[in-house]
Amino acid sequence: MVEQLKKVPTGIAGLDELTGGGLPAGRPTLVCGGPGCGKTLLATTFLVRGAVDHSEPGLLVSFDERIPDMGVNVASLGFDLPDLEARGLLATDYVHIDRQEMHETGEYDLEALFIRLNLAVNRVGARRVVLDTIDTLFAGIPNQGIVRSELRRLFGWLKDHQLTTVITAERGEGSLTRHGIEEYVSDCVILLDHRVIEDLSTRRLRIVKYRGTSHGTNEYPFLIDEQGITVLPITSLGLRHGASNESMSTGLPQLDAMLSSKGYFKGSSTLLTGGPGTGKTTIAAHFADATCRNGERCIYFSFEESASQLVRNMRSAGIDLQPWIDKGLLRCQTSRPSLGGLEMHLALMVNAVRDFRPATVIIDPLSALLAIGVGSQTAFMALRLIDYLKSHGVTALYLSLQDSEEPTSLHISSIMDTWIVVRNMRSDTDLSRRLHIVKARGMAHSNQVRRMEITNSGVRLTDLPTAREAAEGLR
Amino acid sequence: MMTPTRPSEAAEHWSLRLYVAGQTDKSLRAINNLTRICKEHLEGRYSIEVIDLLEHPQLAAGDQIIALPTLVRRLPEPIKKILGDLSNQERVLVGLDVRPRT
Numbered sequence: 351m352v353e354q355l356k357k358v359p360t361g362i363a364g365l366d367e368l369t370g371g372g373l374p375a376g377r378p379t380l381v382c383g384g385p386g387c388g389k390t391l392l393a394t395t396f397l398v399r400g401a402v403d404h405s406e407p408g409l410l411v412s413f414d415e416r417i418p419d420m421g422v423n424v425a426s427l428g429f430d431l432p433d434l435e436a437r438g439l440l441a442t443d444y445v446h447i448d449r450q451e452m453h454e455t456g457e458y459d460l461e462a463l464f465i466r467l468n469l470a471v472n473r474v475g476a477r478r479v480v481l482d483t484i485d486t487l488f489a490g491i492p493n494q495g496i497v498r499s500e501l502r503r504l505f506g507w508l509k510d511h512q513l514t515t516v517i518t519a520e521r522g523e524g525s526l527t528r529h530g531i532e533e534y535v536s537d538c539v540i541l542l543d544h545r546v547i548e549d550l551s552t553r554r555l556r557i558v559k560y561r562g563t564s565h566g567t568n569e570y571p572f573l574i575d576e577q578g579i580t581v582l583p584i585t586s587l588g589l590r591h592g593a594s595n596e597s598m599s600t601g602l603p604q605l606d607a608m609l610s611s612k613g614y615f616k617g618s619s620t621l622l623t624g625g626p627g628t629g630k631t632t633i634a635a636h637f638a639d640a641t642c643r644n645g646e647r648c649i650y651f652s653f654e655e656s657a658s659q660l661v662r663n664m665r666s667a668g669i670d671l672q673p674w675i676d677k678g679l680l681r682c683q684t685s686r687p688s689l690g691g692l693e694m695h696l697a698l699m700v701n702a703v704r705d706f707r708p709a710t711v712i713i714d715p716l717s718a719l720l721a722i723g724v725g726s727q728t729a730f731m732a733l734r735l736i737d738y739l740k741s742h743g744v745t746a747l748y749l750s751l752q753d754s755e756e757p758t759s760l761h762i763s764s765i766m767d768t769w770i771v772v773r774n775m776r777s778d779t780d781l782s783r784r785l786h787i788v789k790a791r792g793m794a795h796s797n798q799v800r801r802m803e804i805t806n807s808g809v810r811l812t813d814l815p816t817a818r819e820a821a822e823g824l825r
Numbered sequence: 826m827m828t829p830t831r832p833s834e835a836a837e838h839w840s841l842r843l844y845v846a847g848q849t850d851k852s853l854r855a856i857n858n859l860t861r862i863c864k865e866h867l868e869g870r871y872s873i874e875v876i877d878l879l880e881h882p883q884l885a886a887g888d889q890i891i892a893l894p895t896l897v898r899r900l901p902e903p904i905k906k907i908l909g910d911l912s913n914q915e916r917v918l919v920g921l922d923v924r925p926r927t
Binding site for chain 2 (some may be wrong): 443445446447448451452453454455456457458459460461462463465466468469491492496
């Protein structure tokens with residue numbers, strides 16, 4: 351039997367899922383990218399998470415920045431490098447090479463670098479090593495031939511010592527790295543990229559090479575925020591989520607009654623579409639209210655209203671959300687769609703879900719979010735979000751501004767488990783609302799159209815008179 | 826160490842530190858080359874300290890040594906690092922800022 355490649359988790363949300371477990375254990379991984387793309391942060395996270403979460407002490411060798419400066423840079427993420435060093439979980443070495451001082455007069459090698467590495471590795475019993483950034487060697491050592499042969503020896507040395515290593519390198523013009531370092535690293539190469547698309551700054555990650563592992567080959571957006579690096583997708587895109595038979599009340603007894611499951615299935619995705627002013631938000635507020643009434647948590651992502659607006663408006667419909675916010679059961683996260691790219695919003699949402707662990711999530715509206723997506727990535731990104739929530743057992747309600755019953759251009763409706771439509775009906779004398787269920791996977795559901803009213807005690811659904819009753823009524 | 830107020834070559838002192846790793850051919854060559862050059866050109870005006878990093882690995886970081894052998898000219902300032910086995914005498918003298926005697 352062939353031995354499986356062992357992997358070491360990086361502790362970076364999304365990256366471990368993407369690589370099927372992390373970086374190759376005991377081997378060097380090359381992380382390349384241009385300036386400011388997040389190489390150092392990725393490498394530092396790998397070290398800190400290893401030390402803190404996996405009891406694997408680390409060695410940080412910096413060729414660029416002084417260690418105290420690096421410490422300051424990552425302190426905002428809650429990484430305390432001096433503390434880790436004091437606790438014997440981290441060794442650091444700042445290798446400074448000043449070309450101006452250097453003068454060549456014969457044969458030499460970089461043995462002293464090995465001696466320093468060896469000393470520092472032994473000091474803490476390091477299992478993980480970061481070399482940031484290796485290009486400095488090329489800039490500092492006059493003889494490039496020596497640097498190349500010594501790099502080959504260095505990577506061999508790291509492997510011999512079974513050290514899981516992240517080496518960072520500058521991106522080159524037309525090549526992965528400026529100095530062709532990818533030639534020396536055969537196991538795993540990750541490329542980071544930072545560019546501006548339609549005025550929105552976007553970071554992307556691609557696994558260029560990962561020997562012995564199937565890995566996603568696409569470019570994956572990632573975000574750097576106060577929680578560190580988050581790579582999307584957070585989850586594999588397989589259809590592996592379990593299906594639950596339990597359900598969550600919609601908050602509307604009459605709507606529950608229309609569904610044989612007496613609510614939305616736990617972990618399912620529901621799409622609620624309708625034109626402006628059809629009461630989508632009110633239906634969603636009922637759901638939030640029901641979740642919290644049940645003692646469970648809910649996140650309401652609002653892209654059109656502020657939290658206080660939402661609370662005020664819903665109060666007028668007889669739904670008071672404020673107590674749930676006060677109790678910490680309901681979180682309203684509001685932001686303007688134009689604040690950042692779709693990727694950024696999705697990553698923020700994923701972080702919020704990871705942090706708050708809600709049972710239910712409401713997105714109001716999904717259409718506003720998708721409108722800011724760029725090109726073909728949009729549908730893919732929406733899928734990632736839906737899939738992420740589903741795979742974490744979160745029951746999600748997606749609102750979408752839509753007048754017609756035509757499938758959306760993004761085919762979002764086809765991946766939804768339940769699809770509810772509300773619309774305005776205008777007769778000669780009045781305006782009224784109608785609600786019906788277009789589909790509900792895995793359950794019997796009413797195919798009747800209900801009259802929907804928004805009263806000062808919430809949404810009320812009533813039967814419409816059948817044609818026959820209507821005829822009788824006219825008589 | 827006293828620094829003369831008006832440095833002239835005669836009053837200057839060359840404080841040199843040679844880093845090596847073990848008694849390899851390269852190390853021995855560097856030590857021999859250095860002693861010979863100093864005797865010839867800096868008689869009475871130099872001191873040499875040889876540091877074997879295999880015995881004192883912790884000393885490598887202080888002078889930021891990565892290549893071996895490395896000769897560090899600590900004085901006169903500025904600090905200079907001369908890489909290699911010092912077999913190219915001309916370049917060693919340039920590195921040390923010593924005018925070869927003619």
